[in-house]
Every structure is written in C-alpha cells, then in structure tokens.
Amino acid sequence: MPTLFDPFELKGLQLKNRVMMSPMCQYQANTDGTVTDWHYVHYGSRAVGGVGFVMVEASGVENRGRISSRDVGIFSDDHIAGLKRIVDFCHAYGAKIGIQLAHAGRKSEVTDEPNVAPSAIAFSEKYRVPKELTVQEIEEIVEAFGRAARRAVQAGFDTVEIHGAHGYLINEFLSPIANQRVDEYGGTPAKWMRFAMEVIHRVKEEIPSDMPLLMRVSAVEYSEEGYSLDEMAEMSKQFKEAGVDMIDVSSGGSIPVAPPQFPGYQLAFAEKIRKEAGIPVITVGRMECPQLAEEAIRHGRADLVAIARGLLKDPYWAKTAALALGVEMEMPGVYKLGY
Numbered sequence: 001m002p003t004l005f006d007p008f009e010l011k012g013l014q015l016k017n018r019v020m021m022s023p024m025c026q027y028q029a030n031t032d033g034t035v036t037d038w039h040y041v042h043y044g045s046r047a048v049g050g051v052g053f054v055m056v057e058a059s060g061v062e063n064r065g066r067i068s069s070r071d072v073g074i075f076s077d078d079h080i081a082g083l084k085r086i087v088d089f090c091h092a093y094g095a096k097i098g099i100q101l102a103h104a105g106r107k108s109e110v111t112d113e114p115n116v117a118p119s120a121i122a123f124s125e126k127y128r129v130p131k132e133l134t135v136q137e138i139e140e141i142v143e144a145f146g147r148a149a150r151r152a153v154q155a156g157f158d159t160v161e162i163h164g165a166h167g168y169l170i171n172e173f174l175s176p177i178a179n180q181r182v183d184e185y186g187g188t189p190a191k192w193m194r195f196a197m198e199v200i201h202r203v204k205e206e207i208p209s210d211m212p213l214l215m216r217v218s219a220v221e222y223s224e225e226g227y228s229l230d231e232m233a234e235m236s237k238q239f240k241e242a243g244v245d246m247i248d249v250s251s252g253g254s255i256p257v258a259p260p261q262f263p264g265y266q267l268a269f270a271e272k273i274r275k276e277a278g279i280p281v282i283t284v285g286r287m288e289c290p291q292l293a294e295e296a297i298r299h300g301r302a303d304l305v306a307i308a309r310g311l312l313k314d315p316y317w318a319k320t321a322a323l324a325l326g327v328e329m330e331m332p333g334v335y336k337l338g339y
C-alpha cells in the first residue's frame, strides 16, 4: 500500500514523494511572457520545502492564449532561458518539474489581441465576445502547442501538462456549453474531442518517448448543459489511448459559478476516472489536511496529491505534512536546524 511520502515512477519521471505543487498563475511575468525573479523564488522555495513535483503555472502557447498580459508565456524561444533557471534550481533540490501548456481561449484578457474560441459566445457579460476560430487557425494553435512542448523540453522540464480544464480553449472545444460548431470540430462527442486529440498527438511528437504526458481536465462542468462525469471518464479513456499517461483531475470553469469547495471536493472524480479509464490520476482540491492526502494515496484513490492554496500559505507544506504523519523528511542545509 503506497503512502504520500513513497516514491512514484511514471515512465522516465521519478518522484521522491507524491506531493505535487499544483499550477498557479502568479500574474508576475513581464508583459512579454518572460518569467521574473518572483517565479524563481516562488517555485524554488516549494522545491526547497520538499514537494516531489512542481508544476509551473498555465503558460500561454500563444500571446492571446495567456489569461492576462502578466502571465507566463512559452510562445517564443526567448522564454526558454528564464524557465531553465527555475528548472535547474528545482532539480538541485531534488524536485521534478513540469510546465502547464495552456491556451485561455475565450477567457483570455490579454488586451492587445482579440480572444478566440470554438464559437463566438462570451464566457459571461464581463468578457469580450470571442472570434470563432477557422479550421486553419485551429491547426495553427495545434502547431503552437507543439512548438511550446519543444521549448519545454529544451528548458529541461521533466514533463508537460496540457491544460484541458477550467473552461479554457481545450475545455471549450470539449464542452457543449462553449462549442456549438457543426463542422469537424463540433456537434458529436468525437468531434468535440478532435482539437484535444490533435493537441495530444502534436505534443507527443515533440517530447521524448520516456517523458510522461499529463493532462488536466475538468471532471464536471456543474451545468446540465455540460458534459457529465461519466462522459469525462470515457473521454479520459480516449486521452489515454491517444498517449496521455496521467490525468490531473480538477473541475468547473465552464460557467461563471465557482464549485462548492470542501476538503477533497474533487477526490471522488479522480477516483472514478482512475478506475474507469485505468489511468494514474492526480487529485487536487483542498487536500491540505495531511491525513486526507495520505488516505487518498493509501486507498488507491489517487496516485499524486496536488496542493495549491495550501502551498501559498505554507511553502514547506510537505515538511508540515511529513511531521503530522510521523514521516522523516530532512530539510536542506541549515533549514534542518529549524525543526
């Protein structure tokens, strides 16, 4: 029976424990998308604090694919050097590190470019009406995901996570709420999935064969008009067949209503996808009670536990959890004197 602080291996990715830092936009990038010292300290301190796996925030594969103009970009070779500095630091402290490849679609608020989506439907009245993508433009975005994956490999990342959740572009294509196309990208479940599948295939062309590919999904959309958990479990099975190695199970974001949040509020979704799609999963969502995180791993409900807000509050959450669970975990350097 594995525990939270046991190692985890997936293809060539070897983690010292099963604690992941969940991707979190910092809104601290330069407007050209390059990272700043904020990111270096932010990610570096969680690596020092003992998380086995750091996931860099949603990073735009296009400028107009960033949520805001202070988000990280991976749409230019100029972005590689700053990211590599973060990767090297995290590696020096024993953490593995991935980057989330993202396109914000109709939820982009980058002000100098129009936003785009499968259909010209605004997310809410507070958002701009997006431009409906042509088939050629869709193909160009698939290419942009491919080029971004290549840059991630060049920067030394151990893996990449395709952001297919939270009502951003890939999720928009998957969702009957945002996708009302009647061409080859909409109208039937297979057509709703087409864009996601093309992104998966294109990204796989760029990453080494022993590098696992992760995908974040919204398990449910909290709307009768959206897809169901059963449907997402089925989609996850198909993502697996297309080459995704692990699903990061989140929820919501397709409608402007926040999901109910309580400890482990997405754990049952992760458990179902793990079982029905037969794929390793990451669970996330108010998992910072160490005993709850431990339970999720011990009982095979999830393979990794991702922590977001808990790591904003306590960069050394992994050490805090280890202490609570009675697990030995040495802090680096003189930090060990603090315990």
Ligand SMILES: Cc1cc2nc3c(=O)[nH]c(=O)nc-3n(C[C@H](O)[C@H](O)[C@H](O)COP(=O)(O)O)c2cc1C
Pocket (backbone or CB within 6 Å): 022, 023, 024, 025, 026, 057, 058, 100, 163, 165, 166, 216, 250, 284, 285, 286, 287, 288, 306, 307, 308, 309, 310
């Ligand atoms: C400040 C902040 C920024 C976030 N940015 C991202 C992001 O870039 N990509 C993503 O998939 N989720 C993002 N999330 C969602 C988290 O990764 C996580 O799924 C969510 O906060 C639930 O986990 P928690 O209860 O541990 O905070 C963000 C959350 C926060 C609080």
